[in-house]
Amino acid sequence: MRMAEFSHTSGVPVATIKYYQRERLLPAGQNATPNQADYGATHLDRLRLIRTLLEVGGLSVAATRRVLEALDSDATLPEVFEVAQHVVSAEVDPNLLDPASLARIDSVMAGWHVSPENPGRLAAARVAQSFEAVSQADARGWFGRYAEAALIIAEADLDEIDARPDREAKTETVVVGTVLGDVLISGLRRAAQEHVTSTRYPSSESRHHP
Amino acid sequence: MRMAEFSHTSGVPVATIKYYQRERLLPAGQNATPNQADYGATHLDRLRLIRTLLEVGGLSVAATRRVLEALDSDATLPEVFEVAQHVVSAEVDPNLLDPASLARIDSVMAGWHVSPENPGRLAAARVAQSFEAVSQADARGWFGRYAEAALIIAEADLDEIDARPDREAKTETVVVGTVLGDVLISGLRRAAQEHVTSTRYPSSESRHHP
DNA sequence: ATTTAGTGGATAGTTGCGCTATCGGATAGA
């Protein structure tokens, strides 16, 4: 398949494909003569993965490059996991973090084996700090139930990874699962919020239904 | 308090504060004479809320304006909830959605009372579609356990809102909770992933500890 | 053998966003 067809079947403009190649997200076509290259199923899969990470996962091009590099390398599964985790986490400077907020988060993760520099731990602590500053209330109960839910999710994630047959499939699941899992839980949370609202307050929450 | 002090105590540059005022996130100072305004605790609170939504919640300025407008209006709690939900959700065109993916998500939400146009439902369906396209596997089990976790979270959210004394506090909690809850669960999920990994594979997952 | 459509590679331009910087006229406070 040549460029025009590649672009057409993938639905991605030619200029954008070239941009991804420049940004080293997508390898050049195979059997490249000076002015003609060949694209196959591998390239289509890769392009679909790229678009998923960018559009559904909301990653930046730079972040996408980082996880793809990890996938292409011979990195071990934990190494890929760590790259994926960092890529979806906003950078949080631990020095700007109120130790009390960190302690609050650590207390809801009691018994967990988590390293201090885990990006999720820092992100959660920042949320705790901001939430309590804005709402001026103790939200420890709220955090605790989130932690319970996080544990269920993490078990599901690991099971899903374990279910893959080989290392390659596992690493891809790590990346895609880490990135899309955040979006999935957010979406399901909104649906669940509507459900819980409507069961608790049967009359008041009808959503634009005459 | 005048502009210089307002900027200093909040840690936000003067030019940025003026920008927020232009963008109608922040009201002008009180008792404004032609060239002097007064800022008080109300303005500080509002600015802190704005920065939290922008920096921690990752909202755009436009999205922040929309939720603040809802907060300032006399909208009912469900109305504010709906604005908040839309603001944190990527717009998904239902026409581009594979009905099979929608059905998959609906099946894991069996028994839930959720309207078809719930933005979370559509977002989840898009994730289902993308994930299964990329991983070429049936992930219904994965989705189902996420739904279980989402239900726990939604109950916690609603309890937290119910705990607020008055409508004003409730609506603010709706907005802040909706926005920060997504970040919180993502963070805790990463921590839980490390925990579960390290308990399942005791040796292999040590995170840069010599 | 000669067109001709298509290609790779390079480079420049566009759009949108979140600020940031500067300016001019006015005024509060010493």
Add this chain to the structure above:
DNA sequence: TCTATCCGATAGCGCAACTATCCACTAAAT
């Protein structure tokens, strides 16, 4: 009166993610 500060308006900046052209070249159709 004088100086520091303010408001309001406008313009500019830096980054990210494309998008659009151009050119030399070549595979393939005639």
